[in-house]
Amino acid sequence: MGKRVGMEVAIAAVEAVALCNIDVAAVYPITPQSHIAEHMADVIHDGRIDSEFITVESEHSAISACAGASAAGARAYTATSSQGLMLMHEILPIVSAMRLPICMANANRAVSGPLNIWNDHTDIMPQRDSGWISLFTENGQEVIDLSIMSFKIAEDPEVMLPCVVNIDGFQLTHMIEPLELPSKAEVAKFLPPRKPFASLHPDDPISMGCFAMPDTYTETVMAKEAALRNSKKVITRVFGDWAKRFGRKYSVVETYKAKDADTLMLTMGSMGETAATAVDEMRKAGQKVGLVKLRLWRPFPVEELKAAIQGCKTLIVMDRALSTGGAGGPVATDVKSILYGDKKKPRVLNVIAGLGGRDLTVNDFVAMFDMAKKKKDETFEIYGVRE
């Protein structure tokens, strides 16, 4: 076990990536910003790691530069947030179709308008279908561990897909937590330098990013789909490898006091810890409640989620985003659709909360559990809207 030190989570994300022998980092300080870009600059300018650092002129160019770098065989990293991620949007599905294993941190922040720099998940949800592996973190230690693992997962020859590690803006990025960083030697053993399947070099000229006519486009979509679905197996394997080497266990769906629970709450990201405290309090009061936490958002862990919620009567799905004019939050609509064909399924309620940095306290989660008890229909609720 290494020594635990107090560190801001955004800084820790960079310190973790600095252990990963990256070759190129491209970053842009779009508002809102975390300390990731500037600390990455410190690490590289101080010569602590040997990496090229491209201070691009936009987030669109940040992901584009990473695409070029990754296509040329480099381990490429970028970090973004909110509007920056929205600006990258066009390039995200291209990167996954080109099977470029770029890794990215996203400090989850609300999307304008109105301009709001605080936490929610409205930035990552429009990227849901872009073909990226999307992982969520609950605390700083998970940010460190998953940031390192993301390279291993993305670059696996069976996967070769980009990966985004979601870190709740402010709630996580700006927190100072006691954290443990693995040693460089340990990480080097776990994650050797990238060995690309193919790369841009005159020694072996190839064409990348060719266009597809109607007779091949569907097949490329299918290939990406198969790779993304298949990545779950690799993700689980990498989690297992990590647990053996570093002692911290991860799974694609995590549970807390869920086994005998009548009512379960499903969360993603940092709200899991607060919700767990609410579960503790309600358990003390004799209520059979529990928690399910989605670590892997894409590919969606259908079987693992079904196993985790087996036997519960009510499932409250928390969403930190709303599909405006749609059926509710994006997590809930996915959960409902995977359960649709099942004979035995819980009542699924959807609560949208914590938008644009609105705080969610332990009392709020208790109130949401209570609200679920009284609710007659299954329409979604936006929690805490002021009249």
Add this chain to the structure above:
Amino acid sequence: MNPVQNFEIFAPKLVDKKEYLSAGHRACQGCGEVLALRHILKALGDDIVVANATGCMEIISSGYPQSAWEVPYVHVAFENAAAVGSGVEAALKALRRKGRIADRDVKTIAVAGDGGTCDIGLQALSGAMERGHDMIFFCLDNEAYMNTGIQRSSATPFMAATTTSPAGHAIPGQRTQKKNVPEIMVAHKVPYVATACPSYPLDLINKVKKAKAVKGPAYVHVFSMCPTGWRCASEITIKMGRLAVETGIFPLYEVENGKYRLTMEVPEKLRPVKDYLAPQGRYRHLGPSDIEKIQEHVLREWEILLNKVECMQPW
């Protein structure tokens, strides 16, 4: 097989015989742009990586599962050739330093059309040039969005008719003058900026070689005749390029560290622009007074260029 007869005799040392863009691509008949690209690649040789923007040259050359490219080639999107190139250049630098690729110079090349350079790609281009990547950016300028159906760009010349600047009764074609991107590149203090045209292949090749020799950013703006979009006969492509230069509509020059130099013969009097405008359907709506307006503008721009050649000092 090389299609040029007696090639072995008259130009063995001037032009690389090897083809880097295979025959069989899907360019239109008489395409000046693909000819420019062919010469550019011959001048660059093997040790390059090309980042190409979406556009004519991309779609004619890279339809899966075929590719005309004999050199490493990547296409990502429309506006980001310079950004993708930045990443390629950074990666080649890092991987070479770390001993993961061969220890020799490989030049990064970005290629885009006038849309991908002067309009949607201008931000990425400005960023890449400002950061000083070791990269040559080629703008293959056919003066409109030809790939998508001849829509106007900021590189479309004054009064030219396109599908989004049609020759209407109220508004006769393009309302604005062509954006001067080479000058914008000079303002970035790019060490080598040049204009070129495939009607002058040796001049083009020399400029490409000069650009390649620069350690850092270089920009070459290549006039790329487009019979399809300009509504002219496909067999007069080369002539159209020469007319553009001889009339002063597209002068050939280079700017080394801020010092301008004409690379064309300076005529006592430029040819009248009507010689260049007349064969093109995109100018068929022009009356004598319109042609006069264009003529005046070309002469004014020519004077400005001559002044730059005379007055601008190297940095």
